[in-house]
Amino acid sequence: MPPAPLPDFDPMCPTSALPFQIGDKWTGMVILCLEHGPRRFTELQTPLRAVTAKVLTETLRAMERDGLVSRTSYPENPPRVEYALTPLGRSLLDLIAAARTWSREHLPTLLAARAAATDTPPPEAP
Amino acid sequence: MPPAPLPDFDPMCPTSALPFQIGDKWTGMVILCLEHGPRRFTELQTPLRAVTAKVLTETLRAMERDGLVSRTSYPENPPRVEYALTPLGRSLLDLIAAARTWSREHLPTLLAARAAATDTPPPEAP
């Protein structure tokens, strides 16, 4: 698989302002990273550069418990661990796509409303 | 509007285990409560009996800031305040419906996987 388009999650991207969340904070992004095939632990760390190893491990463990991803460890050298979406995890891709569509269409509106409410706290000036 | 079908959110319902969330913890449920027309504060407290007044107020204020709901106060007596969905808030209904469809189809699978992983921590017995 030559061009594996791993998404790139910039911590400054307004994705953080998304009004919804799949599972824990990073679960949705992990699912997106695994969309096009299994990934190794460090491959996930690259696009998710805002998450520490500990939190990523916790996220993956929780997803494994919930049957969203499968964890395959190859006792090679150097050690290799691959995470892949299960059918259940894959079934969330549609939902995530719908959420991203909503964001593309409506997130600017939401952010504008928030900014307007924040910049002009009370209409009655002092 | 005689039969206003307010949803009923039992705190024991596995909705709490939903692997996604709109905004803050209660935002999604508030949107559902407002789906069929404006509601008063106490009308929202009835189906959302697990949420305290303070948290419900905070949730509604945040939704108002984000332009998801509108707040209309009638200086009558007794005082009356009505919350209604804005078009932006209404645009989230499709997404919530999709999430509920996913839950109906896949949540039992997820809960079964979680239960299996919890009941049988390690396959290797002590």
Place this chain on the structure above:
DNA sequence: CACCCCGGTACCCGCAACGAAACCGGCGCT
């Protein structure tokens, strides 16, 4: 021998969300 890489684990902490309980102010009812 010393060092690094991979895929973690263990421990500790801070903050924000969540929550229980009390209070409030204007009005109506009795």
Place this chain on the structure above:
DNA sequence: AGCGCCGGTTTCGTTGCGGGTACCGGGGTG
């Protein structure tokens, strides 16, 4: 006068998620 309702606000906890840092174990590599 006393009580209750409506729509909150205030105060004071508590919890728990997320995060930072350090460490580990085994093999390859210089």
